[in-house]
Amino acid sequence: MSRILTIEDDETTAREIVSELHRHGFQPEWAADGRAGLIRAVSGEFDAVTLDRMLPGVDGLTIVSVMRSTGIDIPVLMISALTEVDERVRGLRAGGDDYMTKPFASEEMRARLEVLLRRARAQPRQTSLRVQDLELDLISREVRRGGREIALLPTEFKLLEFLMRNHGQVLTRTMIFEAIWGYHFDPGTNLIDVHLGRLRRKVDAPGLEPLIRTIRGSGYALNASA
Amino acid sequence: MRSMRRPELWRTTTFRLALVYGAVFAAGIVALLGLVYTSAAVYLTQQMDEIVVGQAHALRIVPPAALPDKFREIVREDVRNVNFCGLFAPDGAWIAGNVKQLPAGTPVDGRSRELKAPGFQPGARALAERLPSGQILFVGFDAKVLSGLRSIVLRSLIWSGGLIFVLGLSLGAALSLGPLRRVQAVQLASLPILEGDVGARLPTSARGDEIDMLATITNGMMDEVERLLWAVKSVGDNVAHDLRTPLTRLRALLYRVREQIGPSGAHADMLDQALGETDTLLGRFKAIQRVSEIDRRERRAGFASVQLQALVREISELYEPLADDHGLRLSAETAAACEIMADRELLFEAFANLVGNAVKFTPPGGTIRLRLSDLPEGPRLEITDTGPGVPEDEREAVLERFYRGRRAPSAPGSGLGLSIVAAVARLHDFRLTLSDAAPGLRVTLDCWPTAMIY
Numbered sequence: 207m208s209r210i211l212t213i214e215d216d217e218t219t220a221r222e223i224v225s226e227l228h229r230h231g232f233q234p235e236w237a238a239d240g241r242a243g244l245i246r247a248v249s250g251e252f253d254a255v256t257l258d259r260m261l262p263g264v265d266g267l268t269i270v271s272v273m274r275s276t277g278i279d280i281p282v283l284m285i286s287a288l289t290e291v292d293e294r295v296r297g298l299r300a301g302g303d304d305y306m307t308k309p310f311a312s313e314e315m316r317a318r319l320e321v322l323l324r325r326a327r328a329q330p331r332q333t334s335l336r337v338q339d340l341e342l343d344l345i346s347r348e349v350r351r352g353g354r355e356i357a358l359l360p361t362e363f364k365l366l367e368f369l370m371r372n373h374g375q376v377l378t379r380t381m382i383f384e385a386i387w388g389y390h391f392d393p394g395t396n397l398i399d400v401h402l403g404r405l406r407r408k409v410d411a412p413g414l415e416p417l418i419r420t421i422r423g424s425g426y427a428l429n430a431s432a
Numbered sequence: 433m434r435s436m437r438r439p440e441l442w443r444t445t446t447f448r449l450a451l452v453y454g455a456v457f458a459a460g461i462v463a464l465l466g467l468v469y470t471s472a473a474v475y476l477t478q479q480m481d482e483i484v485v486g487q488a489h490a491l492r493i494v495p496p497a498a499l500p501d502k503f504r505e506i507v508r509e510d511v512r513n514v515n516f517c518g519l520f521a522p523d524g525a526w527i528a529g530n531v532k533q534l535p536a537g538t539p540v541d542g543r544s545r546e547l548k549a550p551g552f553q554p555g556a557r558a559l560a561e562r563l564p565s566g567q568i569l570f571v572g573f574d575a576k577v578l579s580g581l582r583s584i585v586l587r588s589l590i591w592s593g594g595l596i597f598v599l600g601l602s603l604g605a606a607l608s609l610g611p612l613r614r615v616q617a618v619q620l621a622s623l624p625i626l627e628g629d630v631g632a633r634l635p636t637s638a639r640g641d642e643i644d645m646l647a648t649i650t651n652g653m654m655d656e657v658e659r660l661l662w663a664v665k666s667v668g669d670n671v672a673h674d675l676r677t678p679l680t681r682l683r684a685l686l687y688r689v690r691e692q693i694g695p696s697g698a699h700a701d702m703l704d705q706a707l708g709e710t711d712t713l714l715g716r717f718k719a720i721q722r723v724s725e726i727d728r729r730e731r732r733a734g735f736a737s738v739q740l741q742a743l744v745r746e747i748s749e750l751y752e753p754l755a756d757d758h759g760l761r762l763s764a765e766t767a768a769a770c771e772i773m774a775d776r777e778l779l780f781e782a783f784a785n786l787v788g789n790a791v792k793f794t795p796p797g798g799t800i801r802l803r804l805s806d807l808p809e810g811p812r813l814e815i816t817d818t819g820p821g822v823p824e825d826e827r828e829a830v831l832e833r834f835y836r837g838r839r840a841p842s843a844p845g846s847g848l849g850l851s852i853v854a855a856v857a858r859l860h861d862f863r864l865t866l867s868d869a870a871p872g873l874r875v876t877l878d879c880w881p882t883a884m885i886y
Contacts, residue, residue: 390777400753400757423704
């Protein structure tokens with residue numbers, strides 16, 4: 207069970223985060239200001255942090271910088287009311303792992319946090335990924351389903367790799383767009399759906415058990431039922 | 433377009449004023465000297481007439497036998513060489529005096545008049561009269577004083593005129609330099625305003641002269657413009673911002689209910705619909721905020737070298753499946769290697785919106801063409817579709833916020849895609865134009881700064 211530190215001065219937002227995390231099996235703890243948050247963050251008791259960018263006392267950027275300089279490398283999800291692109295760059299440069307702007311959907315916050323946690327736990331020298339009978343070789347860049355090779359375009363390969371690394375995890379369209387294409391605007395739902403549709407036609411050939419699932423109102427997941 | 437003329441010395445008000453003053457002053461001097469000259473000339477002529485008449489009178493009473501002696505005496509005493517006199521026989525032969533021949537055409541009537549004959553200065557006066565003895569008496573007075581006066585006046589005119597001209601020019605230049613420098617300072621200070629910084633103000637001095645008055649008025653207007661602009665922007669922004677938070681919470685609630693009732697629960701479809709509608713609303717508000725966010729960005733803050741060719745290829749790869757899904761052919765033609773200074777993310781967002789729009793509005797079976805060409809001024813990107821196009825009178829309006837146009841009122845989307853593109857173009861100072869591709873719409877983005885500010 208992951209322990210999450212939520213540093214957030216706005217009570218409503220904090221309660222939203224804490225209750226969302228609680229309902230999905232996390233152990234959240236709330237720190238209401240920068241000073242208390244910093245002390246808890248460097249305690250080494252947590253697996254990840256959600257961090258408000260604007261805080262009374264010590265601000266978010268300082269907290270993440272101090273954490274990194276003291277060797278605490280747990281994932282930090284930065285949450286901010288500042289939407290400017292420069293702010294995102296600044297947040298990530300200071301040592302944040304991901305950046306979300308307020309207001310946000312709490313399940314997207316949770317999904318992002320889960321992706322960060324999974325990335326932190328992943329074995330560094332993985333050479334292949336495997337989900338059920340789907341195999342992806344990271345070195346030869348070959349994909350097989352039940353031993354039969356599937357030819358993928360580079361973008362499709364990246365997409366499948368992202369889904370497989372986070373299998374069982376709901377990934378929103380925004381997260382997919384950011385992870386695969388690296389842009390941070392809203393490209394419209396259709397665009398991502400079409401790419402997923404193409405990948406799905408190759409991976410989930412007729413007669414096979416569908417692995418890529420559409421989660422209505424949220425996004426996609428690879429083998430989410432398993 | 434925004435262009436600015438560099439101030440030139442000779443165009444300044446002060447300089448022109450100095451010139452006009454100089455001209456008026458010179459005219460005054462000419463008039464004054466002219467008046468002095470003509471009055472003096474009239475007076476001197478009268479004097480000369482009196483001298484001539486007096487002398488004739490004095491000679492008339494001299495006995496005829498003594499006249500030649502008298503004439504010699506007059507000539508001897510005339511050290512200034514201004515007196516003319518001559519005594520001629522009735523047949524015109526010379527008898528005495530320094531005039532050896534009666535000037536031709538001189539009426540012998542005893543009246544003093546101007547002597548117009550070679551050998552005499554212009555303005556000289558003379559008279560001729562027949563003496564009782566039948567001899568002709570000629571008396572004249574040369575106009576040496578008059579011509580002396582004329583040359584004095586002329587010389588004064590030339591010197592004073594030259595002085596006024598030189599002094600006027602240099603004084604005008606000297607006086608204009610100060611205001612000119614201040615106008616240049618104002619011009620420099622107004623550049624940021626032209627660049628879009630409505631917070632900038634013109635400099636004022638403690639002098640309170642007309643330039644200060646104008647600068648103060650302009651600053652007042654800029655205050656008002658800034659206030660209004662801020663008010664207009666913040667209305668949209670605040671509405672969008674204030675509504676996004678409760679909408680997000682509403683969506684969270686809907687989502688939670690949807691999660692609890694499971695995929696086959698009662699009203700699951702309606703809940704999905706409600707979630708979809710909420711997402712549409714959120715997307716629209718997000719787009720409004722996005723436009724203001726781009727407008728608020730500091731110019732060139734995120735600028736770096738961008739390979740347009742790679743960007744266009746990336747866009748076409750991103751949208752090819754979507755176009756294919758709509759039954760459209762998407763082709764990209766990138767002939768030249770173009771590199772510009774730009775904000776890559778925003779440029780990508782703009783291109784994506786343009787291609788997204790083209791896909792949305794082009795009926796199945798159509799074509800969307802991306803073309804990157806290298807013009808002498810810089811790279812040009814054209815996106816041409818075979819859709820219904822935009823009527824000419826709507827082309828300006830579609831770049832404004834929320835304008836949906838007549839072309840497809842039922843098409844999905846925030847209606848803000850082109851506003852975002854326009855905002856990105858504004859930020860880069862690129863020109864965005866819509867034109868008729870017959871059939872279809874052509875959107876052209878000229879990727880070079882269009883403002884001409886010297």
